[in-house]
Structure formats: C-alpha cells, structure tokens
Amino acid sequence: MSETVEQNYFIPEPSRWPIVAVVGLFTTVLGLALWLNDVSLGSVILIAGALIVTYLFFGWFGDVIDENLTGKYSQEVDRSFRQGMFWFIASEVSFFATFFGCLYYIRNISLMYLGGEGQLGTSNILWEGFQYAWPLVNLPDVTDYTQLKEAMGPWGIPAYNTLILLSSGATVTWAHHGLKSNNHNHLIWGLVATITLGVIFFSLQVYEYRHAYSDLGLTLNSGIYGSTFYMLTGFHGFHVTIGTIMLIVILVRSIKGHFTPDNHFAFEAVAWYWHFVDVVWLGLFVFVYWL
Amino acid sequence: MMSKPIAVCAKLSLLLTSFFTTPVFAAYEYNLPTPVAPLTTQMYELHMLTAKIATVIMIVVIAIVVFAIIKFRKSKGYEADQEFHNTAFGIWSWILVPIIVLGIDLTIAGSASDALSQVEDYSEADMTVKVTGSQWKWTYDYMDDDIRIVSNMLTKEEAGEHYLRAVDNPLVLPVNRRIRFLHTSTDVLHAWWVPQIVYKKDSIPGYINETWTVIEKEGTYRGQCAENCGTGHAFMPIVVEALSQEKYDEWLTTKKLAMASAAAEASADKVWTRQTLVSRGEKIYNTNCATCHQVNGLGITGVFPALVGSRIATGAISDHINIVMNGKSGTAMAPWAGQLNDLEIAAVITYERNAWSNNTGDVVQPADIKSARK
Amino acid sequence: MSAVIHEELHHEAPPTGFKRWLYSTNHKDIGTMYLIFALVMLFVGGAMAMLIRAELFMPGLQIVNPDFYNNLVTDHALIMIFGMVMPAAAGMANWMIPMMIGAPDMALPRMNNMSFWLLPAAAILLLSSMAVSLIPGTGTPVNTGWTIYPPLSLQTGMGMDLLIFAVHLLGVSSIMASINIVTTILNMRAPGMTLMKMPLFVWSWLFTGLLLILVMPVLAGGITMLLFDRHFGTSFFDAAGGGDPVLFQHLFWFFGHPEVYVLLLPSIGVLGLVIPTFSRKPLFGYKPLVYFMVFLFALSLVVWAHHQYTIGMSLGVTTYFMIGTILISIPIGLMIFNFIFTMWRGAMTFETPMLFGIAIIIMFSFAGVTGVMLAVVPADLQYHDTYFVVAHFHYALIPGAVFGLYAGVFYWLPKWTGHMYDETLGKIFFWWTTLSFNLTFFPQHFSGLAGMPRRIVDYNIMYVEFNQISSIGGFLFGLSHLLFLYIIIKTVKGGEKAPAKPWEGAQIGTPGLEWTLPSPPPFHTFTTPPQIK
Numbered sequence A: 001m002s003e004t005v006e007q008n009y010f011i012p013e014p015s016r017w018p019i020v021a022v023v024g025l026f027t028t029v030l031g032l033a034l035w036l037n038d039v040s041l042g043s044v045i046l047i048a049g050a051l052i053v054t055y056l057f058f059g060w061f062g063d064v065i066d067e068n069l070t071g072k073y074s075q076e077v078d079r080s081f082r083q084g085m086f087w088f089i090a091s092e093v094s095f096f097a098t099f100f101g102c103l104y105y106i107r108n109i110s111l112m113y114l115g116g117e118g119q120l121g122t123s124n125i126l127w128e129g130f131q132y133a134w135p136l137v138n139l140p141d142v143t144d145y146t147q148l149k150e151a152m153g154p155w156g157i158p159a160y161n162t163l164i165l166l167s168s169g170a171t172v173t174w175a176h177h178g179l180k181s182n183n184h185n186h187l188i189w190g191l192v193a194t195i196t197l198g199v200i201f202f203s204l205q206v207y208e209y210r211h212a213y214s215d216l217g218l219t220l221n222s223g224i225y226g227s228t229f230y231m232l233t234g235f236h237g238f239h240v241t242i243g244t245i246m247l248i249v250i251l252v253r254s255i256k257g258h259f260t261p262d263n264h265f266a267f268e269a270v271a272w273y274w275h276f277v278d279v280v281w282l283g284l285f286v287f288v289y290w291l
Numbered sequence B: 001m002m003s004k005p006i007a008v009c010a011k012l013s014l015l016l017t018s019f020f021t022t023p024v025f026a027a028y029e030y031n032l033p034t035p036v037a038p039l040t041t042q043m044y045e046l047h048m049l050t051a052k053i054a055t056v057i058m059i060v061v062i063a064i065v066v067f068a069i070i071k072f073r074k075s076k077g078y079e080a081d082q083e084f085h086n087t088a089f090g091i092w093s094w095i096l097v098p099i100i101v102l103g104i105d106l107t108i109a110g111s112a113s114d115a116l117s118q119v120e121d122y123s124e125a126d127m128t129v130k131v132t133g134s135q136w137k138w139t140y141d142y143m144d145d146d147i148r149i150v151s152n153m154l155t156k157e158e159a160g161e162h163y164l165r166a167v168d169n170p171l172v173l174p175v176n177r178r179i180r181f182l183h184t185s186t187d188v189l190h191a192w193w194v195p196q197i198v199y200k201k202d203s204i205p206g207y208i209n210e211t212w213t214v215i216e217k218e219g220t221y222r223g224q225c226a227e228n229c230g231t232g233h234a235f236m237p238i239v240v241e242a243l244s245q246e247k248y249d250e251w252l253t254t255k256k257l258a259m260a261s262a263a264a265e266a267s268a269d270k271v272w273t274r275q276t277l278v279s280r281g282e283k284i285y286n287t288n289c290a291t292c293h294q295v296n297g298l299g300i301t302g303v304f305p306a307l308v309g310s311r312i313a314t315g316a317i318s319d320h321i322n323i324v325m326n327g328k329s330g331t332a333m334a335p336w337a338g339q340l341n342d343l344e345i346a347a348v349i350t351y352e353r354n355a356w357s358n359n360t361g362d363v364v365q366p367a368d369i370k371s372a373r374k
Numbered sequence C: 001m002s003a004v005i006h007e008e009l010h011h012e013a014p015p016t017g018f019k020r021w022l023y024s025t026n027h028k029d030i031g032t033m034y035l036i037f038a039l040v041m042l043f044v045g046g047a048m049a050m051l052i053r054a055e056l057f058m059p060g061l062q063i064v065n066p067d068f069y070n071n072l073v074t075d076h077a078l079i080m081i082f083g084m085v086m087p088a089a090a091g092m093a094n095w096m097i098p099m100m101i102g103a104p105d106m107a108l109p110r111m112n113n114m115s116f117w118l119l120p121a122a123a124i125l126l127l128s129s130m131a132v133s134l135i136p137g138t139g140t141p142v143n144t145g146w147t148i149y150p151p152l153s154l155q156t157g158m159g160m161d162l163l164i165f166a167v168h169l170l171g172v173s174s175i176m177a178s179i180n181i182v183t184t185i186l187n188m189r190a191p192g193m194t195l196m197k198m199p200l201f202v203w204s205w206l207f208t209g210l211l212l213i214l215v216m217p218v219l220a221g222g223i224t225m226l227l228f229d230r231h232f233g234t235s236f237f238d239a240a241g242g243g244d245p246v247l248f249q250h251l252f253w254f255f256g257h258p259e260v261y262v263l264l265l266p267s268i269g270v271l272g273l274v275i276p277t278f279s280r281k282p283l284f285g286y287k288p289l290v291y292f293m294v295f296l297f298a299l300s301l302v303v304w305a306h307h308q309y310t311i312g313m314s315l316g317v318t319t320y321f322m323i324g325t326i327l328i329s330i331p332i333g334l335m336i337f338n339f340i341f342t343m344w345r346g347a348m349t350f351e352t353p354m355l356f357g358i359a360i361i362i363m364f365s366f367a368g369v370t371g372v373m374l375a376v377v378p379a380d381l382q383y384h385d386t387y388f389v390v391a392h393f394h395y396a397l398i399p400g401a402v403f404g405l406y407a408g409v410f411y412w413l414p415k416w417t418g419h420m421y422d423e424t425l426g427k428i429f430f431w432w433t434t435l436s437f438n439l440t441f442f443p444q445h446f447s448g449l450a451g452m453p454r455r456i457v458d459y460n461i462m463y464v465e466f467n468q469i470s471s472i473g474g475f476l477f478g479l480s481h482l483l484f485l486y487i488i489i490k491t492v493k494g495g496e497k498a499p500a501k502p503w504e505g506a507q508i509g510t511p512g513l514e515w516t517l518p519s520p521p522p523f524h525t526f527t528t529p530p531q532i533k
C-alpha cells in the first residue's frame, strides 16, 4: 500500500480556498487603506476582510487536515510541506533582518552624520547644538514629535521575557520528545506549558507598552528610538501572537490524537516557527534593549 | 510637422556613425557638454574612455555573432560540431573568458580611482556656497559674505529658447577659485547639477552633501534639478554666471549695497501708495508665484489653484497674509516668510488683491506684515 | 492496484466552467492564466508608455499635467515589472518546470493558484491608486516614480497607500510563487533527473526564486516603514526625528538590484534552451553557466548602492560598490559568450525564437556595457537620473527580459497550443519590434548625455529631435504588439498541427521531458514518475 502511494503523486481537488484567501486579503488591505484615510466604511470593510481571512484558515487547514488523516499524503507531499515551511521562515528571517539593518544604519550612520561626524558630518550645522547619544532622547528638532522622557532598560521585564521565551523553547522540544516517544501526557503538558509561557510573555509585553506610553513618554511619535523600538518589538509581538494561536491549534489536534510519532509535520512546523520567534527575541534583547 | 522627424532621422543616421568618435556637428548636443572645470574634465575623459571600451566590446561581440551567422548555417549544409565543447578551448574557456573580462573591468575601475578620490577630496576651499533646494526654486547662501540669492524659473515669455533652463537671478561665481558647495533641502530630495562645472549630489532635507569645483572659463552655465521633487520637478532650472575676479568683486559690492538698502526700506515703517505696491508686487509675483499660479492668475486646473476671484485673494486679508507667509502644509504652497521681506510680501499681496479682476482695492502695508511676524 | 488509487485521486478530464479557472490546482491552467494576465498588463503598461511618449513628442504640456505624468511613469514601471515580466516568467515556470523535471504538478498546487489570483487583486489596487487622484480631496497623485522615495512619497495622497498595499500583495504573491517553484525543483524531480541534468531554464528559475524569497521581504519592510511614517507619526525617514530619507533608498535598492536579475534570469534560461536547439549543438559550458549563476546570485545581493552614488558615501564605500558592480560583467559576460560559442560551429537555422535569441545577445550586451559605464562612479555623477539611465535600463529590460519571454512564447507556443505559429508573421514581428525598439531607445542615450533629466513632463527645445524620434519609434513599437497579439490568437485558434517535438534540435544537450509529451500535453502529466536513464 504505502509503496503504491509513494508511486502516485497526490494532486488536490480544485479548491475554493485560494480565491477566498485572495478576496479576504484584498478586502482587508482595501479596508485598511480607506480607514487610514478616514473614509467612511473603511473600518467596516477592514473587519469584513479580517473575518473572511479567519474563515479561510479554518476552511483551508481543515481540508489539509482531512486529507492528511485519510492518508492521502505520500512522503513526497510531506517533504514539500517541510521545504515550503523552511523557505517561508527564510523569508521571515530576511523580513526581520531588514528592521535590524535599519536600526544599525540609523545608529551607526545617520545619527553620526547628524551629530557632526563622518562623510556628511557638516549636516550638524543644520541642527544647532544637537548631540548624538543612544538611546536618542533629545531629537534634532522636537516640534513635530513628543519628548521622550526615558528609554526602556534591559533588566526587568525584558530580561524576564527572555527567560520565559527561552524556557518555552525548551518546553516545545520536550513536548516533541513526548510525541516521538508516543507519550501522550508528556506531549499535552509540554504544549500547555509552552502556550502558558507564550501568553505570559504576551501579557508582560502589553504591560510594558502601557508603561512605556504612560510613564516613559516612549511612543511611536517620540522620534527614531520609539520608531525602531515599536517596529521591532511590535512585529515580534505580532509573531508571538500568531505562534501562540498555532500552538493552541496544535494542542487541540494533539488532544484529538491527530499526530503519530512518524507523521506530525504540523507540529514540527509550528515548533520551527516558535524557535524562530525565540531567536528573533534574543536579537531584540541584545540590540534593542541592551546595547 | 511630418517632414521634421524625417529630417531628424537623416541626422540620426549620421550620428550613429559618429557616436563616440570625433563629433561631426560640434554645435549639436548629443554628448556630455564640454567641461570647464578640472573634475568635470576628468569625468568627461572617463566617460569617453568607457564609451570607447564599450564600443570596442560591442564591435567584437557583433563581429563574432555575424561571422557565426554567416558561416555556420544549416542551409549551407554545415554539420554541427558536436565535440566543440570538448576541445581544449571548450574545456578552458570558462576560465579564459572571465580572466579577460576581469582584465577589462580592472582597467575601467583603475582609470576611475583618481577622479573618485578627487570627488571625495574636501580640502579647504576659497569660498563656500550653501545651495538649498525647495519646491521649486533654488536658494544660494554665500557663507563667507552673507548674501542670499533666490532663483526662480523664468516664464516662457521671458526665457525664450532657454525656457526650462533659465532663471531670474543666476548664481554668480568667480573663475579660478576653489568653490565648495553645501547641498541641502527644505522639503524633498532635489539634485543640483550643472554638467559643465559641477557633477550632481543629492540635496537631502536635514543632511548636507558636498561638491566642489574650480571654474576655468567665464560664461553662463545651465542645468536642471536632477532628482524627482514632484509637481515642479521639470520647472526648477539652474543657471551659473562665472565672472572674472574683478567683475565678481564689483557685482559683490553692488549686490551688498542693494540688499542693505532694500532691507532698510523694508524695515522703515513707511506707508506706501497702492500703485507702487502693486507695481512692485507684480514683479515679485511674476518671478515667484507665476510658475504655479500663472501670470494670468488662473493657475492650472486640478494642480494649482487660481487666484482670480479666489476665496483667499478676495476674502479676509488676515487669511491671505497667513497663507502667503506660512504656506499650506501638504500642498505645493510654500511659506514665504523666510524668503521675502516685509515690503515684498506686502507688495505681492496687494498686487494679488488688485490684479486681474480682483479689484478689492485693499492695501497691505509692510507694517502689517511686521506685526504678523510676531 | 496503482491504477485504481490513481483514478480515485483525480479524474483526467479538466473540470468545466468558471471553476476550472477560479479553483484551479493545475499547473498548466494556472500557467495559462499567468501568461494571459501578463499579456493584458503588457498592453495596459504599454498604453501608459504610449501616453508618456505622446506627451514627450513635443515640448510643452499637451496631454497630461505634471503630477499625472509622473503618476503614469510610476504605474508604467510597476505594471511592466510586477504585472508583465514577472507574471510571464512565472507562467512559463508553471507550464514548463513540472513537465521538464517530470513532476505531475507544482509542489503546492493550491498555494500556486493563490499566488496567481493575488495578481489581479494587486493590479486593481494599483490602478485605483491612480484613479483616486482624480477624486478631489485625495491629495497629490503618486508622482514619485516607481522608487517612491521619501520625503516626496510622504507628501503624496491616498493613492500612495493603495500603491503600498498593492505592492504588499504583489510581494506576497511572488514570495509564494517562489517558495512553490523552489520546492518543486528541489523535491519533485523524477527519479534520475539529477540537478546537473536539469535544463538551464530550471536552474535560472531556482536562483530567481531564491532571490525573491530573500529580497521581497526587504521591500515589504521598507514600504511598511513608509506607511508608518505616513500615518503613525514615526520618523524613520525624517531627520528632525533622527531618521534618514536615504535609509529608504538602501532598502529599496537592496530589493531593487537583485530584482533586475529576477527579471533577467528566466530569459537567460530560455536562451539556454533556444540557442542550442536552433544551433543543433549542446549548450556550451553548461556546468560553468550553473556555477557562475551562483556567483551572480551572491554578487547581486551586495552591489545595490550603485543606484545611489549621489547620496554621498565615503571613498571606501563608493569604491567597493563600484568594483563590485563592474565585476557583475564576469558572470553575465560568461553567459553571453557561452551562448555565442554554442552557436559557433553549430548548424543554425533562424526560426523566430532563434532570431530573438541572437538579437538579445547583441542588444543585451549593449545594455550591459552601458551598465558598466554607469557603474563607474565619477561618470555616473553625470549620468545619474538622466535619460542615459532610461536608455540603459530599457535596453536591459526589453531585450534582456521581455524579448527573452517573446522567444519563450514562440518556442513553446506549439507545445502549449498544439499548433505551429505562422513563421512568416513571426519573422515580420521580430524585425518590426527590434528595429522600432532601437529607434525608440537608442536616441535616449544622446538626450541623456546632453543633459535631459528623467521624470520631467516638459523639456527644453534642445532635446526635441531625439524625443520625436523616440516617440515615433515608441508608437511603431507599440503597434507591433498588435501583430504579436494577432499571431498568438491565430495560433491558439488553429493552424498546422504541432508534433510532440516541433523543433529538430530540441532534444539536444540537457533536455527536459517536455518534448516527450504530446502537443498539447494532456491535462495531467506524469501521474506516475517517469524514469530517466
């Protein structure tokens, strides 16, 4: 049997999900564009789009799960999924690399020029008395911006978050071992622990943001320090959220007993993703909070 | 209409034969204009060198291809040589070709290195001019003797054949002095470029870029803004007048006197008649405002608002003063408070309120502007 | 047994009605949709180009106002690059790669359909970004050019937001397509189809896909920051807040330069099949070509700043970027010469694809050498942002990318439709396009050197001659595409039946399996893996 399956490629039936996906994405971004230019109905369209996308995920992944459970997939399809996920994460890596690159460029080139050093050092004459320091508290010209009171220090919440995410990385791996050694409880509790840690991380992050806005005057509008800070931590937080949701789905599926020691790509995909989010955080902790 | 393009095609076919070789029509513009500064001269020579290398490479490539096409065609019963890639050449060409190409590459790069270090050489200059681009005009500040020149495009009528390459107040510079330019901008990216004397560096808002030159010949040199800066990008020309040292010094003194008297005149709380204000205002309007709002005050529908009968130009004076002095953010309307003195602003507003069919009869005095400045 | 499973897995007959296209999971149907979409966009982007040329036919403002002109320029570029060249190349990849490597379909067929249907959605957004500017109160049109540099792109109105989201969708689409193609190539090859047996087209698409996976997210990041500066008060590109407008240029060109090889490589791949076929001789130096593509891949990621020589960089940095850029002539030079050596001592015939192949070798080399001229920093400080650049990149883009795709179209039309195209019409089209193309863009070198800047709606009379030749050439070039359209429709409708292997030399060198299939191939091919000896 397995031998013949190996022989015959699997080609999915015509599916309506791709179209739904496109319609969903289109509606979402259209709504966003209208909403940003405060056109009436913008927000409504945006929400509609978001709903379509959610519906889509249930539908599409639902199909994939059914096909998988009914044993339609050959090893080859499994390999395709793995490689696809790998290349997706690769593109995510370069997405985050972009923002780290920007942080580097701003800190070591642009601000140096504005501060009067380097190739374009003369720029300083345009900004009377501006001096370069990082975190950048005193902007070249604050008129269009809100004054930053104090920068976000690394020790405290960020340090805790580092520990939390690292241990969550350990717990998924632990769960994975459980799965491989066919130890159900081991798997479930590993996942539960990971999800809990993810949620704690997220809540701490929310708390930190509120602290930053209310106490530190650290906002999107407080100059380049705030901009880079929220761009990096924000997108990371967004990925943590996605990751947690995916983990919850995996948990449900594990409880339903979808996974076997030798067939559990979905689990591994999510695990990879989670580890990726971990590593990004390490970068954040070092370059955004610490140095 | 139709005959012209044909004549042109004839011209071009001649050009193709003469491209990159000694110019056949010296008068005809088809290559970088003749440089008059050491650095642009180096660039010109570099350009001619690389262009010649390019031509040679193209000749080689075309020659081989054409030869192959003529010789190795099936219709001539030529049998394909299936072993060609196993000949010594076939086996070694993968290293042969890159080495040759690398050779040419390094020659090119090498011949550029000198000019390159020249470009980046910021040793002390005899005089410094700060060149500020704004939508859509150039402002020149002589750092050493505080003179400011604001130069705007001339209208079709005034400019004639040089339309889009002619300005009201050119930048005046002495010859044979090392001049350092500081490039910056007040709004978006621009690029100050006068091919014969200065290469281009971008004017970046908030940052300062540097170029330098030594003009070797008196004359008038023209250029255009070379970085897309929006609606008026095609309409911000550059003109440089290069004068001998004596003429330049003369110009400098007269210019300083003129500026001083103008400033004095403007600051004096003198009350002006409507006629004088209108006539002064007309000049200012035609040089500063007409590029967008047009000489006839009708603007360009959908792009630049008309002033004839407009709410601003015929409504409350305070609004009018405000928009002229502080501009309208998010639009092309620039703040003029920093560009014009009290008298000039008063004059131009008075003109706008009385010109064309705007016969409001209002008069705005420099004093009003002065109080508005506080 | 296997037959039974095979039946229950999928019915052979294509589904009927609109579902066949909307819900498709078939690489051939999706490929066809890609190609049709690209053809439509060629005409849309081309019509914009026609407007541009018409406006530039004479000095003065005749047809459009300055803002709308540069809006045309912006959308012309984006539509031609993202809407025409990339989809056309992706369409060919969809059609041919699975058949070449003996796979039944793409690795992820459903995602494949999604990456296509994202394109029409993006196109709608892009065109509406142009349309909204006609509605009063939506701010300035997108008059920035396709490089959407801030701060100018911060001044523009609602159109820019729609454009940003359009580009986001285009990015998602091409990342998905690339993931799909790369996975297909690495995972779906039939037993025996080793990497080093793959046709060059497959190789070139492997690197194209990898490039896109790496650089598309960078563009996405850049335009996202732009969006934040526009609406959420961040200061990435504003010096007053400690930011830097130039930062965006680095992001854009870190994407933008590899992008030009994304456009080039698929066509190089097509040449790698066309030239040997019609020279009846194996591709000269197949292995070196593959290895130098790796070289090109690496190099293309580290030379982006040659688009920004004028921003003011230190001597060391500029020198590095200059030398790096010039070195690109090594891998591409090798490609060009290997194609020439493939023709050398071959038995050439000159069907339309081959004619395009030869024309590309010559005209793209020309684009290349002007590119190397541009790479020389001190000279570029004079060339930059003039029509010399415009001439360079149209020579690169049209022969380098577009003509390569035309060659592919004529080469594979028999396979796709099962009919031979009309050879004489093909030849007429070839001569008409190549001549009118050169008439359009060769003069722009001169007007550029004489000092005519890019992106200007009105110009001084000293440039009038060259612009008029250029416009006339442009119109002729445009009209030639109506013939192109006619040829394609005629071939689809009917014509002489095409054999499985319409080209005598097609099987030579490192052939794919596409020629072992009938023309047109059945709806599903290779449902059981073929064996390559």
Ligand code: HEA
Binding pocket: B057, B061, B101, B102, B104, B105, C147, C260, C261, C263, C264, C306, C307, C325, C326, C328, C329, C332, C333, C334, C336, C364, C365, C366, C367, C368, C369, C371, C372, C374, C375, C376, C380, C383, C384, C385, C389, C392, C393, C396, C397, C400, C401
């Ligand atoms: C398909 C697209 C494509 C391709 C393949 C290329 C290829 C190259 N391009 Fe081009 N380029 C563009 C599309 C492309 N370009 C576009 C769209 C722009 C403008 C973007 C914008 O501003 O809007 C641009 C702009 C551009 C600039 C910026 C100009 C400016 O704005 O000031 C530069 C500068 O270095 C450059 C250089 C090169 C070089 C060195 C190559 C090399 O890859 C060429 C290598 C090939 C050869 C050299 C020919 C073959 C080799 C031989 C025959 C061997 C012998 C040759 C030598 C020894 C030299 N290009």
Ligand code: HEA
Binding pocket: C042, C043, C044, C045, C046, C047, C049, C050, C052, C053, C073, C074, C076, C077, C078, C080, C081, C085, C144, C145, C146, C147, C390, C394, C397, C398, C401, C402, C440, C453, C454, C455, C456, C474, C475, C476, C477, C478, C479, C481, C482
């Ligand atoms: C693959 C990419 C691609 C392609 C194929 C083209 C194709 C053409 N492009 Fe261009 N172009 C770019 C990419 C491309 N372009 C880019 C990246 C820029 C830079 C934008 C910027 O500065 O931001 C640019 C900019 C650009 C400019 C400079 C504008 C400026 O700086 O002010 C010009 C001007 O002549 C131009 C012209 C043309 C012409 C005449 C064609 C022709 O080849 C088009 C021919 C095709 C058709 C015409 C098909 C349509 C046919 C019909 C509609 C039938 C009807 C025909 C008639 C009515 C005659 N393009």
Ligand code: CUA
Binding pocket: B133, B136, B189, B190, B191, B225, B226, B227, B228, B229, B230, B232, B233, B234, B236
């Ligand atoms: Cu200023 Cu273009």
Ligand SMILES: [Cu+2]
Binding pocket: C256, C257, C260, C304, C306, C307
């Ligand atoms: Cu480039």
